Structure formats: C-alpha cells, structure tokens
Amino acid sequence: MNFFESLLTHSPALIVAVPLLGAFLTPLISKINDKIRNAFVVFIVGLTGVLISMLSYDVLMNNKMHNYVFGGDSALIMPASGESFAVRIIFAVDGLNAFMIIIGAILAFVGVIYSWHFMKEHTGLDKYYTLVLLMIAGMLGMMLTGDMFNFFVFLEITSISSCALIAFYTNKGKSVLAGFKYIVISTIGALFILFAIALLYGQYNALNMAVLANSIQFNTFTDKIALVLLISGLGMKAGIVPMHMWLPDSYGQAPSSVTLILIGTTQAGLYALFRMVFTVFGRHITSPIELTIAGNNILAGTNLNSIVGIILVVLAILTMIIGVMMALKESDFKRMIAFAAVAEIGYMVLAIGAAFFTLSPSEITIEGVQVTFYSFSQAGQMAIKGGLFHIINDALDIGLLFLVAGAIYYVTKETSLNKLGGLARNMKFTTIFFIIGLLAVSGMPPMNGFASKLLIYESIYLINPILAIVAILCSILLLATFVKVLHSVFLGPKIPKFDEVKEVPASMLIGMGLIAIVIIFFGLFPNLILENIVQPAADALMNYSAYIGGSLL
Amino acid sequence: MIYQIPFIAVAGLILIGLYAVIFKRNLIKIVIGITLIESGVNLFLITLGYRQGSLAPIFTGNPNVDKAMSLPVPQALTLTSIVIGVAVLALMLSLIIHIYRHYGTLDVKKLAKKEADEE
Numbered sequence: 001m002n003f004f005e006s007l008l009t010h011s012p013a014l015i016v017a018v019p020l021l022g023a024f025l026t027p028l029i030s031k032i033n034d035k036i037r038n039a040f041v042v043f044i045v046g047l048t049g050v051l052i053s054m055l056s057y058d059v060l061m062n063n064k065m066h067n068y069v070f071g072g073d074s075a076l077i078m079p080a081s082g083e084s085f086a087v088r089i090i091f092a093v094d095g096l097n098a099f100m101i102i103i104g105a106i107l108a109f110v111g112v113i114y115s116w117h118f119m120k121e122h123t124g125l126d127k128y129y130t131l132v133l134l135m136i137a138g139m140l141g142m143m144l145t146g147d148m149f150n151f152f153v154f155l156e157i158t159s160i161s162s163c164a165l166i167a168f169y170t171n172k173g174k175s176v177l178a179g180f181k182y183i184v185i186s187t188i189g190a191l192f193i194l195f196a197i198a199l200l201y202g203q204y205n206a207l208n209m210a211v212l213a214n215s216i217q218f219n220t221f222t223d224k225i226a227l228v229l230l231i232s233g234l235g236m237k238a239g240i241v242p243m244h245m246w247l248p249d250s251y252g253q254a255p256s257s258v259t260l261i262l263i264g265t266t267q268a269g270l271y272a273l274f275r276m277v278f279t280v281f282g283r284h285i286t287s288p289i290e291l292t293i294a295g296n297n298i299l300a301g302t303n304l305n306s307i308v309g310i311i312l313v314v315l316a317i318l319t320m321i322i323g324v325m326m327a328l329k330e331s332d333f334k335r336m337i338a339f340a341a342v343a344e345i346g347y348m349v350l351a352i353g354a355a356f357f358t359l360s361p362s363e364i365t366i367e368g369v370q371v372t373f374y375s376f377s378q379a380g381q382m383a384i385k386g387g388l389f390h391i392i393n394d395a396l397d398i399g400l401l402f403l404v405a406g407a408i409y410y411v412t413k414e415t416s417l418n419k420l421g422g423l424a425r426n427m428k429f430t431t432i433f434f435i436i437g438l439l440a441v442s443g444m445p446p447m448n449g450f451a452s453k454l455l456i457y458e459s460i461y462l463i464n465p466i467l468a469i470v471a472i473l474c475s476i477l478l479l480a481t482f483v484k485v486l487h488s489v490f491l492g493p494k495i496p497k498f499d500e501v502k503e504v505p506a507s508m509l510i511g512m513g514l515i516a517i518v519i520i521f522f523g524l525f526p527n528l529i530l531e532n533i534v535q536p537a538a539d540a541l542m543n544y545s546a547y548i549g550g551s552l553l
Numbered sequence: 554m555i556y557q558i559p560f561i562a563v564a565g566l567i568l569i570g571l572y573a574v575i576f577k578r579n580l581i582k583i584v585i586g587i588t589l590i591e592s593g594v595n596l597f598l599i600t601l602g603y604r605q606g607s608l609a610p611i612f613t614g615n616p617n618v619d620k621a622m623s624l625p626v627p628q629a630l631t632l633t634s635i636v637i638g639v640a641v642l643a644l645m646l647s648l649i650i651h652i653y654r655h656y657g658t659l660d661v662k663k664l665a666k667k668e669a670d671e672e
Contacts, residue, residue, distance in 0.1 A: 087626060149630050156637045160644060167648055173655035177668060180580070180648045187587055187641050188574065194634060195567075195594050201627070202601040 011055040012068035012091040015101065016141045018048050019108075023133035030126035038116050041129045045112045045136065052105040052140075059098040060536050065550035066093040067146075075146075075208055075552065086208035092146030092551035095536030099388065100143040100271045102533065103395050106518065107264040108136045114403055114511030115257040117504070118410055128168065134161040135261055142268040146551055148197045148207045151272065152190060155237070158265050159186040166254040166262075178246075178253035185236055185246040192233030196226040209280050210551040213544055218284040218304075230276045231311075237269030240349060241319040244342050248326070251338035252415075256406020257511075259334075260399045263341065267391055270345065274352060274541060277308060282544030286359065286374075305356040305374070312353025313467065320346030320474045327481045333408065333415045336485065337401045340441060340478055344394040350471060351387030351456045354463045355380040376542060379462035384541060386455030389534045393440070393448045393522065400437040400515045401482075404430055407504045407512070408489065417488045424490040426501045431490045433512045438486060440519050442479035448519050451526030559600040566593030580652065580659040584645050591638045595631050602627030 007014075022044035030037045059066055068091040069075050075090040093101075112132065119125060138158030145151050163186070167179025199222050201207055204215045216223060232243070239247040247266070251259050278286050285304045323343030330336040358380030361372050376384065407430050408423065409415055424431040440447035443454070453475060461468035503509070522529055540547065566589050573586025607623040653659055656667050 087624075149633070153633060153637070156641070160637075160640055163644060163648075167651070170651050173652065174668060174671065176648055176651040176655065177664065180645065180652060183641065183645055183648070184574070184583060184587065187645075188590065191587075191590050191594050195597065198594065198598050198601060198627075198630075201630075205624070207626070 007051075008054055008058060009066075010068070011051045012066055012093055012144055013070070015048055015051050015055065015144065016091075016137050018051065019044055019133045019137040019140070023130045023137065026130045026133060027126045030129075034125065037126065037129065041133065042112055042116070044133060045108050048136070048140070049105040049109050052101045055093060056098040056102050059093055060095060060533060063095075063536060065546075067091070067551050068093075075211075086206050086211045086552075089150050090146040090208060090210075090551060091144045092210065092547070093144060094547055094550060095538075095540035096271070096275070096388075097144055097540075099392070099533055099537035100268065101140055103267060103392050104136070104140050104143055104264050106515075107260050107395055107399060108139075110399070110403075110511045110514050111257045111260040113514070114260070114406070114508050115255075116507035118257050118406060118508055119255060122168075128165070131161045131165050132258070132261065135165065135258075135265065139261065139265045139268050142265070143271060146209050148200070148209060148212065150207075152194050152197060155186075155190050155193065155269075158268070159183065159190060162250075162254075162258070162262055162265060165258040166250045168255055168258065169253070172253070174249075175253040178249035181246045182250040185243065189233040189236030189243075192229045192236070196229035196233065199223075199226040199229070208551075209275070210548045213280050213282055214548050214552070216281060216283065218281070227276075227281055230280075231273065234269050234273040234276065235315070237266065238273055239266055239269075239342055239345055240315050241322050241342070241346075242315075244319065244323070247342055248330075248335045248338040251341060251402070252332060252335040256334075256402050256409065259402045259406075263395050263399055263402075266341075266345070267395055270348065270391065278541050279544045279547050282547075286356070286376075286542065286544065305359045309353050309356030312349055312356070316346045316348075316350035316353055317467070317470055318346075319343065319349065320470065324474045324477045324481070328477060331417050333405045333417055333420070333485065333489070334402070336417075336481065337398060337405055340401070340481065341394070341398045343474055343478060344390070344398060344441070346474070347453070347456060347471065348387045348390050348394065350467065351383045351390065351460065354460045354467055355383040355387070357463055358383075379459045381538065381542070382455060383459035383463065385530060385534050385538045386452050386459055388537050388541070389452040389526075389530060390456060392529075392533075393452045393519075396515050396519050396522070397437055397440040397447075397449055400433060400512060400519065401441060403508070403512045403515065404434045404437060407508055410504055410508070411501045412498060417485060420489045420495075421492040421498075422490075422494045423498060423501065425494065426498070427490075427503050429503060429509055430512070433516050434486065434490065436516045436519060438479075438482040440523070442482060443475045444479070446520065446523050448522035448526070451523060451530075556605070559596060563593045563597040563600065566590070566596065578661045580649050580661065580664075583661075584642070584649065587645070588638070588642060591634070595634055595638075598627045598631045598634065602631075 029040050070089045072088050075086045075088045076084045077087055119128060135158055138154045141154035142151060145154060163179050163183040166182050167176045169175040200212055203222060204212055206212050236243040254262060285308050320343050323339050323346060327336050327339035330339055355376055358377040359374045360377055361374050363370060363372050414420055440449040443449040457468050457472060570586045570589030570593060574583050577583055602623060604623045607621045610622045610625040656664055658664060
C-alpha cells in the first residue's frame with residue numbers, strides 16, 4: 001500500500017484529528033509571531049480541505065463507502081458467547097457525508113482566510129483561533145461519525161466552542177447574552193438527544209447507527225419517544241421555527257467569520273436530522289416493507305411517512321413565513337440576514353418533508369410471498385435532490401451576505417440600516433459581492449440559488465401546488481428585503497461620516513471572492529453539481545439498506 | 554417496584570429541571586435547572602447499565618464465577634457526559650459573571666428590558 005492509499009484509508013480520522021491537534025498547537029505557535037500563527041491556521045484548515053477533497057472524490061466518483069473503525073477492523077466484536085455486538089466507534093462515510101464535509105471544508109477555509117484581517121485589531125486571537133479550529137473539528141466530526149454517542153460528543157464540542165466564540169466581544173453585553181442563550185438552548189437540545197440515545201441503547205444494546213437502523217422495531221412506546229426527542233433536539237440545533245430564537249441573536253452578535261462557520265454547524269444539525277429520519281428510522285419512515293405470506297400480512301415496518309411528512313412540512317412553512325416576516329421588519333443588517341437564514345432552512349425541510357407524501361407502494365410476488373415496498377416517486381426524488389442542493393447553496397449565499405455585513409461593520413463599526421448609506425462609492429467590490437449574494441439568496445437566474453429553488457418549486461408543485469406558491473412568495477419577499485438593504489446601505493446620498501471609508505483589506509476580499517466564484521460556478525453549471533455531488537448524496541439518503549450493508553461489513 | 558425507583562427519580566429530575574428552565578427568572582436558577590436535567594439523563598444511563606443478577610464488569614480471572622457481567626458501555630458514556638457537563642457548566646457560569654458585570658442584574662425580564670434600552 002503506497003502513501004497515497006494509506007492516507008486515503010485513514011482520511012476520515014485525519015479530517016477530525018488534524019484540526020483538533022492544530023487547535024492545541026495554536027497557542028504555542030502564537031508565542032512566536034502573529035503572522036506565523038495565522039499562516040499555520042490557514043495551513044491546517046487547507047490540509048483538512050485537501051484530505052476532505054480526496055475522501056469526497058473517492059466516495060462520490062467511485063460510489064463506494066469508506067469506513068474507519070477505531071481500534072479494530074470491524075465495528076462488530078464477537079465474544080466467546082457467539083453473539084456479535086457493535087461497541088467500536090465507527091466513521092462511516094457515504095455520499096451524504098461526503099456531500100456535507102465539502103460544505104464544511106468550503107465554509108471553514110473561507111472563514112479562516114477572512115479572519116486574517118477581520119480580527120486583526122482584537123486581542124486574545126490565540127484563543128480565538130484555537131476555538132475556531134475546535135469548532136471546525138467538531139463540525140466535521142458531526143458530519144462524519146456513524147456512532148450515536150460519538151455524535152453527541154462532537155455536538156457538545158461544537159456547542160462549547162461556538163458559544164465561547166459568539167460571546168467573543170465580551171465588552172458588549174448583547175454578545176454575552178446571545179452566547180448564554182445559545183448555550184442554554186444547545187445544551188438542552190443535546191440532552192434531549194442524549195436521552196433519546198439512551199432510550200435506544202436500552203432496547204437494542206447498540207450505539208452504532210447502522211446496527212440501530214437494522215434492529216429498530218418501532219413497536220414500543222419508547223421508540224416513539226426517542227424519535228420525537230431526536231427530531232426536537234436536532235430541530236433546536238438546526239434552528240427550525242419554534243426553536244429558532246437563539247439563531248438571530250447568535251448569528252447577529254458573533255464576529256462574521258465565526259457566523260460563517262456557525263452556518264456549517266447548523267447545517268450539520270440539519271444533516272443529522274435527515275440521517276436519523278432517513279437512515280436510523282429509515283425502515284419505518286422512508287422504506288417500509290410488507291410481506292404477505294399465504295394471506296397473512298406480516299408488517300416488517302410501521303408506515304410513518306405521512307405523519308412525519310406533515311410535521312416536517314408544517315414546521316417548514318412556519319419557518320419560512322416567520323423567518324421572512326421577521327427579516328422584513330428588522331433594521332439591523334446582521335439580524336436581518338440571520339432571519340433570512342432561518343427562512344432558507346425552511347426550504348430544505350419543506351422539500352425533504354414534501355417528498356414523504358410521494359412514497360407509493362409497489363408489489364412483487366416472489367415464490368408465493370407477496371412483497372410490498374415503498375419508494376419515492378419521480379417528483380419526490382427531485383424534491384430530495386433540490387432540498388440537498390439547497391443546503392450547499394444556502395450555506396454559500398447566506399455566508400456571503402454575512403461576510404459582506406462583516407466587511408461593512410469592519411469599515412464603519414455600524415450594523416444599523418438607518419445609519420448607513422452611500423457606501424457603493426467607496427466599496428466597489430463589496431457592493432458587487434453583495435449584489436451576487438442578494439440575487440443568489442432570492443433565487444434569481446444566473447446564481448446557484450435559482451438552480452436549487454427551481455428544482456424545489458417544480459417538484460413540490462407536483463406534490464401540492466399551495467406549498468409551491470408559499471415557497472415562491474417567501475422568495476419574493478426575501479428579494480424585497482435585500483433590495484431594501486441594497487438601497488439603504490450601498491445606494492442613496494453620501495453620508496459625510498463615511499467619506500473616508502476605504503475598501504476592505506485583501507484577505508477579506510479574497511474570502512468573499514472565493515464564495516462568489518463558487519456561487520456563480522454552481523449557478524452556471526448546476527447539472528454538473530447535481531449529477532456528481534447531489535445525486536450520490538440523494539441516493540445515499542433514500543437507500544438506508546446500503547448504509548447498513550456498507551458499514552457493517 | 555424497587556427496580557422502578559431509579560426511573561421515577563429520572564423522570565422527577567428531568568421534569569423539575571425543565572420547570573426551572575422554563576419558569577424561573579433568575580439565570581443561576583436556569584443553570585441549576587440544566588444541571589438537574591443533566592443529572593437525570595446521567596442517572597438514566599447508569600440505570601440502563603445494570604442488568605438484574607449481573608456482576609460488575611471487573612475481570613478477576615476467577616474461574617468459579619459463572620454469572621454474566623454487564624457491559625460497561627453505559628458507565629463510559631456517563632463519565633464522558635459528566636465531563637462535558639462540567640465544561641458546559643463552567644462556561645455558563647463564566648458568561649453569567651460577564652452578564653452581571655454589564656447589566657448588574659440576573660433577572661431575565663430586567664435583562665430583556667435593559668437589552669432593548671441599549672439601542
């Protein structure tokens with residue numbers, strides 16, 4: 001085995017280990033020189049990015065699943081009694097995981113580059129970079145792990161480090177309050193998740209997601225409680241509406257570079273929600289199979305799809321409408337973008353939730369045994385693809401808008417829309433980036449937001465036209481919101497206070513430029529992305545038995 | 554009945570904790586509520602680790618013991634969860650110190666009012 005192959009084999013572990021070790025080396029390197037420290041952090045995140053692209057390329061292109069078991073060859077151990085059970089921690093990487101870590105890599109890399117100048121004037125940067133790297137390690141761990149308890153540990157690593165970063169400006173009372181709100185909500189969410197994990201462990205003696213997916217019977221009341229606790233706990237982390245109130249505060253108060261990575265952690269929560277619903281409870285929600293032998297109906301799974309679908313769609317509609325309405329009336333730039341982020345999460349949940357209604361049974365008879373299995377219709381598959389594609393697009397669009405808001409805060413020390421104006425004269429590049437972000441977030445043609453939103457509209461129109469109308473309406477309102485921002489911040493009369501304002505430093509422009517290029521690239525070649533990245537992820541999501549088979553070999 | 558007592562304690566602890574988090578106005582009491590929920594969940598994990606009639610998972614090499622040993626996974630999980638809980642608790646209390654320095658109060662309603670006045 002040559003060096004490259006062994007690197008690839010170990011890459012799932014290295015993707016988490018490199019930023020984790022880098023985090024604890026940062027304070028030491030910080031003693032030498034600030035520039036060397038910044039370069040070191042960029043190097044660490046860049047190295048993680050290289051590992052991620054290697055791993056994702058292999059998973060997505062060769063359509064194969066990577067498993068990394070800590071401390072052994074297989075997750076299962078077989079003691080003398082003959083029974084096999086899974087105790088080892090496993091990182092199982094299929095198409096969906098590979099898709100998510102790509103998002104994580106882009107956000108982390110841009111966030112670190114942007115920090116170089118953005119945070120320059122602050123003290124305590126050694127701690128800042130340590131926490132940023134810890135947060136990246138936790139986020140990537142959440143996206144990679146195939147073990148329920150390990151997921152909880154990474155969730156808490158992410159919560160603790162991001163809470164400390166949200167409260168980074170400890171001289172501002174509001175930041176500290178936002179940090180406190182975040183830690184309270186995320187700890188309660190994490191404890192719900194831990195309780196659900198304990199309930200599942202108590203019944204099935206397993207923490208491994210694949211083993212659980214294989215053995216969950218869904219015939220006891222505790223299974224239902226576990227599902228409800230998992231959906232509500234992960235919904236808190238993902239910022240779905242009744243649990244969204246922490247999100248505008250923490251997105252608004254954190255430094256912009258941190259907000260960018262926070263978007264990634266929120267998406268990781270959303271990913272976990274989909275993983276639980278589609279894979280761990282997959283047999284009972286997305287792909288129940290019924291066997292009829294000689295007239296006796298043996299139900300191998302409980303068909304839950306419509307109830308889970310209704311819950312997800314209602315939550316999604318609420319998320320979209322409330323997010324957009326709050327964004328419209330908000331006068332603080334960053335909080336407005338944060339509410340737009342809430343609304344965007346609604347689109348993904350809507351697309352995935354609506355797909356549940358398209359599950360239809362088909363019957364085949366094998367040797368007298370009548371097998372009924374359910375599968376997504378064409379529209380449902382398209383909705384799932386659209387929803388997944390929108391995850392990456394939303395991360396980029398909202399991220400770009402936050403970076404622009406950060407750039408404006410950097411030069412003016414102001415985030416209130418009422419006090420800003422006429423900045424387009426002095427900040428040409430930032431204005432261009434803002435217009436790109438604006439068009440992308442409201443789903444206008446040449447940008448990536450259009451590609452995914454069109455897929456969502458088309459598919460949910462086939463499922464239920466009213467849902468599509470609500471989605472389009474919310475998109476138009478988002479456009480209205482950001483056109484208002486464009487007018488009041490960048491256009492309009494000159495304000496004497498901002499005469500001396502200059503364009504932001506190079507590293508911030510590079511950060512914004514990188515995301516803008518990716519946005520335009522995705523917008524111009526949506527089919528390339530859909531076929532190569534989104535399709536394998538959607539396939540992985542819809543086929544829970546491939547996950548079980550792939551990770552228990 | 555005797556085996557149900559831990560589960561009743563778990564439910565009690567979690568419900569009291571949720572009550573404190575939702576209805577109490579003092580930030581310190583909210584933090585106490587969170588630690589109560591956490592203790593409840595930890596107690597639940599530990600309780601799951603016990604199987605009736607099994608031995609503690611300590612390997613002594615004694616060939617005469619033919620009883621089953623319980624798997625020590627829940628204990629390991631609880632230890633991890635306690636360590637995480639301590640970190641979260643420390644972070645929350647340090648944030649409370651900062652909040653008190655800024656606003657001079659820990660009452661949720663007064664804090665919301667002062668936050669709104671800051672504009």
